[in-house]
Amino acid sequence: xxxxxxxxxxxxxxxxxxxxxxxxxxxxxxxxxxxxxxxxxxxxxxxxxxxxxxxxxxxxxxxxxxxxxxxxxxxxxxxxxxxxxxxxxxxxxxxxxxxxxxxxxxxxxxxxxxxxxxxxxxxxxxxxxxxxxxxxxxxxxxxxxxxxxxxxxxxxxxxxxxxxxxxxxxxxxxxxxxxxxxxxxxxxxxxxxxxxxxxxxxxxxxxxxxxxxxxxx
Amino acid sequence: xxxxxxxxxxxxxxxxxxxxxxxxxxxxxxxxxxxxxxxxxxxxxxxxxxxxxxxxxxxxxxxxxxxxxxxxxxxxxxxxxxxxxxxxxxxxxxxxxxxxxxxxxxxxxxxxxxxxxxxxxxxxxxxxxxxxxxxxxxxxxxxxxxxxxxxxxxxxxxxxxxxxxxxxxxxxxxxxxxxxxxxxxxxxxxxxxxxxxxxxxxxxxxxxxxxxxxxxx
Numbered sequence: 001x002x003x004x005x006x007x008x009x010x011x012x013x014x015x016x017x018x019x020x021x022x023x024x025x026x027x028x029x030x031x032x033x034x035x036x037x038x039x040x041x042x043x044x045x046x047x048x049x050x051x052x053x054x055x056x057x058x059x060x061x062x063x064x065x066x067x068x069x070x071x072x073x074x075x076x077x078x079x080x081x082x083x084x085x086x087x088x089x090x091x092x093x094x095x096x097x098x099x100x101x102x103x104x105x106x107x108x109x110x111x112x113x114x115x116x117x118x119x120x121x122x123x124x125x126x127x128x129x130x131x132x133x134x135x136x137x138x139x140x141x142x143x144x145x146x147x148x149x150x151x152x153x154x155x156x157x158x159x160x161x162x163x164x165x166x167x168x169x170x171x172x173x174x175x176x177x178x179x180x181x182x183x184x185x186x187x188x189x190x191x192x193x194x195x196x197x198x199x200x201x202x203x204x205x206x207x208x209x210x211x212x213x214x215x216x217x
Numbered sequence: 218x219x220x221x222x223x224x225x226x227x228x229x230x231x232x233x234x235x236x237x238x239x240x241x242x243x244x245x246x247x248x249x250x251x252x253x254x255x256x257x258x259x260x261x262x263x264x265x266x267x268x269x270x271x272x273x274x275x276x277x278x279x280x281x282x283x284x285x286x287x288x289x290x291x292x293x294x295x296x297x298x299x300x301x302x303x304x305x306x307x308x309x310x311x312x313x314x315x316x317x318x319x320x321x322x323x324x325x326x327x328x329x330x331x332x333x334x335x336x337x338x339x340x341x342x343x344x345x346x347x348x349x350x351x352x353x354x355x356x357x358x359x360x361x362x363x364x365x366x367x368x369x370x371x372x373x374x375x376x377x378x379x380x381x382x383x384x385x386x387x388x389x390x391x392x393x394x395x396x397x398x399x400x401x402x403x404x405x406x407x408x409x410x411x412x413x414x415x416x417x418x419x420x421x422x423x424x425x426x427x428x429x430x431x432x433x434x
Contacts, residue, residue: 047419049266050394053368054401056419066418073415151270177267184271198290201283202264202273 004188005164007107007216008140010149010173011116011123013041014192015213016094016130024090029077036071043067045177048117052148059119059143064091092125096132097194103213104135112136115158115171119143138162150181172216176200183207190216221405222381224324224433225357227366227390228333228340230258231409232430233311233347241307246294253288260284262394265334269365276336276360281308309342313349314411320430321352329353332375332388336360355379367398389433393417400424407433 012018018041019034026033044060044067051058058066068087072079079087104112112135116123120141127133138161142148145157159166171187173179176199179191183204191199191206192213199205210216229235235258236251243250261277261284268275275283285304289296296304321329329352333340337358344350355378359365362374376383388404390396393416396408400421408416408423409430416422427433 046394049270050367050397050419052270053266053365054398054419055369056401070415070418148270150267152272177263180267181271184273198287201260201287202267202271 003168004110004170005168006111006113006162007170007172008113008115008158008162008187010171010175010178011114011118011126012094012175013194014172014174015096015100015114015132016126017097018091018094020093020095021087021090024087028079028083028087029072029075032075032077036075036077039071039074040068043070045175048148049177052151057146057148059121060117060141060148061088061119061122064088064122091122093129094126096130097212099213101132103217104132106217107135111162113138113140113158113162115140115142115149115155117142117148149178150184152181152185155182155185155187170216172213179206180204220385221327221387222385223328223330223379224387224389225330225332225375225379225404227388227392227395228331228335228343229311229392230411231389231391232313232317232331232349233343234314235308235311237310237312238304238307241304245296245300245304246289246292249292249294253292253294256288256291257285260287262392265365266394269368274363274365276338277334277358277365278305278336278339281305281339308339310346311343313347314429316430318349318352320434321349323434324352328379330355330357330375330379332357332359332366332372334359334365366395367401369398369402372399372402372404387433389430396423397421 009015019037022033022037025036044064047063047067114136123139127139140158140161142154147153166186169187171182172190174192174194179189180200180202183189189206190208193209226232236254239250239254242253261281264280264284331353340356344356357375357378359371364370383403386404388399389407391409391411396406397417397419400406406423407425410426
């Protein structure tokens, strides 16, 4: 892959640990934090896929709120406005995985970007709050085109915004559905298989597979 | 809803219990049947959504096989060709939920149809093997148009095939994503909430909600 000019990173689950919300959830719902967090994330992804399929786009911020309400209710709990606000604010302060900053520092000869389903009102504060703004030339959100990954339209938007060819891009994600979509579109792909899961059976095998971000160095 | 001329039923999870596969899975993988069955079903649905979004259609039969392979591998097991064949054949003999035949018998003054993401090589033997063929005027598969539910294109295909207006149709499904899609398209909807789950937070509240199929009588 000598022709790679730009590395695009997915945000949630790839650079940032979305399960960082568990601690705050545990404070509100003792011992239920982990399971609510899992439901929240699953529903968040599902709602983005469903809304895209139904032609019913809503920003990822709103979807994240809706998914939270579903998850809380599913686990037999309630949530008030203040708690909702607090939980959504945790998304602006998610922890990067331990190796992330070290790896990004060593990639300073490459053009780096984030491309996420998240909306700018989530991504921009997160990147700033975690001190990671300087690593990236661009933070691109699907909200600019209002089509979620893994549609071809979404990945193509990112390519056009960067102004280079798709075969000059390495796309990095820990999400199976995202890395499959990126491969389907035509990016070089590196799957960060943090949870040691099987390769998705979609006939779209990632070009490289690593257990964490250090693999791409 | 005095204008309802036709009732369309979803198949998997609505008329038929997809967890009937658990017994066979338990024979092959003692004590792991329930968890493999759950993963299998989740992946089956996810792959249909992802393939639709990626513009990469494959029949539900093939998707069901791929999802099985993923689920087996996820739970640290292996599956040979004969076991795969046996497990896929269980899908042709799924158990109807206990109340289903009684309810369908009492709806004999209505036109009834099935509309499913399943392909005909799955649906037709299943309906025949369970002795339910005579209840339905039509068994319609998305495979005829190669767009999965919950796209508008899929529901619209079923409407056109039935030759009536969408506001003359009651759509019945136990799947939250499916009943939301049907509402989004414009069907009257009855959600069979078998698992006592929250209403999906998609601003598409079903017109009626029942715990099993007897509610629609």
